[in-house]
Amino acid sequence: MKRIFSSLFIVAVLFVMVGFASNVNASTTTPKLFMDGKQIVSDVDPIIKQGTTLVPLAVLSSGLGYEVKWDNKAKQVTVLDQELTIKLAIGEKVGYVNDDSYELSQPPSLVKNRTMVPIRFVSEVLGLKVEWKQQTSEVLLTSPVKEPEPSPTPSPVQDATVSQVHLGEDGNLHIAYTGVLTEPKTMLLPASDTAPTRLVVDLNNTGYTYELANSFIKGQTEVTLNGYKDLSGYRFSQFSSNPLTARVVVLLNEQANYALVHSEGELIISFNGMITETPEPSDTPPATEEPLPGDNPSTPPSTTPDQTEDTKPIYHIVLDAGHGDSDPGAVNKTLGLREKDFNLSAVLKVKAELEKHPQIAVHLTRSDDTFLELSERVAFAEKLPGIGKKADLFISFHANSYKTSNINGTETYYTRENSKKLANTLHPYILGAVGLNDRGVRTASFKVIRETTMPAVLLEVGYLSNASDAKVLFNNDVQTKFAQELTKGIKKYLELE
Ligand SMILES: [Zn+2]
Structure with a gap:
């Protein structure tokens, strides 16, 4: 975002300054300075000089939070705000905003060894709204209306971390985790032409260890099993990143019996611990969800011997x-x-x-x-x-x-x-x-x-x-x-x- 200073702007500033200048009677009163409704107190009071309010430089830095530099040798003040640089010198009636010169109604001056700067000029260049309340002798500054920040999406909650998904020697699928596991959501998807019956287990607010997540291929790990009565494989993935959902899909054989058992640090998909066959070298290829190229047993090996x-x-x-x-x-x-x-x-x-x-x-x-x-x-x-x-x-x-x-x-x-x-x-x-x-x-x-x-x-x-x-x-x-x-x-x- 870049602010553009047109000659119209300068005219506007001068016009308001003229308004100040006409208020000669207020010169004896000490003006009070407010920023967004809060009074800014400084050890040296602001002064009004020929209708222009001058405030101690410290008000800009400690009071308003701008970055302010003071060059004692050149008696020069620099105020920085993002793309803006305002340069003012003691006694100089010309100020600079990003190297463009502007005439000031009153030059900055030294009062009781303090650098006093014209608050209206500086404030308006910085985009603050400036109001002058004559009766009470108050200068009201209002922060520029900021563009609303895009509301940040809440970062996902991670209550549990899966460290292992493995088929135990007991023939059950063990999902080992650390943290606190919320109640798993399960879905049983019926077999189709291309896929066997699938048990989908979703774990909310759950991620994976760095090692596991890092070994995913196209977002998942797939395990094919042979010779088991109840399952032909499983896969696991980070199904969703927000909300953080870990998904484990078990490929079930027909009429598989299973139960979800929750024990300390482990969610177990139990198949009654039944392993009916020892895995043997098999002539039938394992069931896959979709036939894949080069996966057909009748296709000769893809080699060029x-x-x-x-x-x-x-x-x-x-x-x-x-x-x-x-x-x-x-x-x-x-x-x-x-x-x-x-x-x-x-x-x-x-x-x-x-x-x-x-x-x-x-x-x-x-x-x-x-x-x-x-x-x-x-x-x-x-x-x-x-x-x-x-x-x-x-x-x-x-x-x-x-x-x-x-x-x-x-x-x-x-x-x-x-x-x-x-x-x-x-x-x-x-x-x-x-x-x-x-x-x-x-x-x-x-x-x-x-x-x-x-x-x-x-x-x-x-x-x-x-x-x-x-x-x-x-x-x-x-x-x-x-x-x-x-x-x-x-x-x-x-x-x-
Ligand atoms: Zn190794």
Whole structure:
């Protein structure tokens, strides 16, 4: 906003000043100064000099709240207000407003060693309304009418923070939170042609931890489950930011029985704790809400393999052992186990197993205890050294960790839709090999599987922070079985014998 001073304005100021000047009789009275109805008291009284009221400079700063500078050498006063600069000098009848000169009815003057400034001129330039009440000798100043501020939208209330949404070993869905959870609102949506029955649970005034919210892809985390009687998966998102609403959607199987149980720090969607089947490598793809491109089992893998001499294609697979060297990844201090060692050991075993197949070529991002940046791992897969083209598949190996030891199990992650089928194919094989709790096929935005372009998955085979998981992960026989089963899964995905 810019104020424009027209010559009309100056005329108006002068006209009012003339009005003041005519009031000669009031010169003996001490004027009182009011700002928005409140009297401004100063140690030196305002004076009227030939009809012009002069007030101590301090009134402008401490009384009216303007920024005021006093240059003692030049005997000059500067009053600042947003885009406005008013310059007045002692004894000078010309004042300046943003370098435009104005004639003053009375120059500022020194009275009892105080700088006295003409209040009407300054006030009007600053946009204050000025009234002079002759009978009572009062100067009434009124603040400029400000444009109404847009009424601020009230910031959302956050009473609870979700820290975990996971399927427990009891087969129930646990929503762990901190804070105070308001009564959840639930909706049961019937199955349609494209979607199964869905249980929608809305938690009002509820957000997610930074870590959870940060791992959302397109605003949510999706978990696909296989082999459960009552549910085929779940997803969770920040459904609304104001009011703050966390939404958990459970994909229910037909005739699922469930109950909402609220316990200390956890909302549990209980399925009577029933797990009827152990997850097994399955020939049927998991039920998805909508058929997705590349998700049809009859579609051959979206790869551009090399051809061998007898025209059989060669598939280039990158196995990426997470972390390395000074970056140990997750650490179980009690057991003295480091994630980077599991990752490397698992990768070497999988490589040996995969290479038994003549159509598979394995490429390791690291084959010893060295460290690569995530971007280097992506670059490696996008342009294979010595091959010069991108890999057909990318698999990153990890073990997980959580701040509490009660979280355990196997998770398979993908980020891009073209990786979903790979994740869904491999996950049951991994579960079958390691036998840990099924935490599902999940979406999350991890750099190595986000920024690569071929089908890519990240395996969190188990939780190092859980002692039982940790022992399983570092068991040599389990690792061998894991390598064999994962190889079967990869061959199934590639439709290899
Ligand atoms: Zn890791």
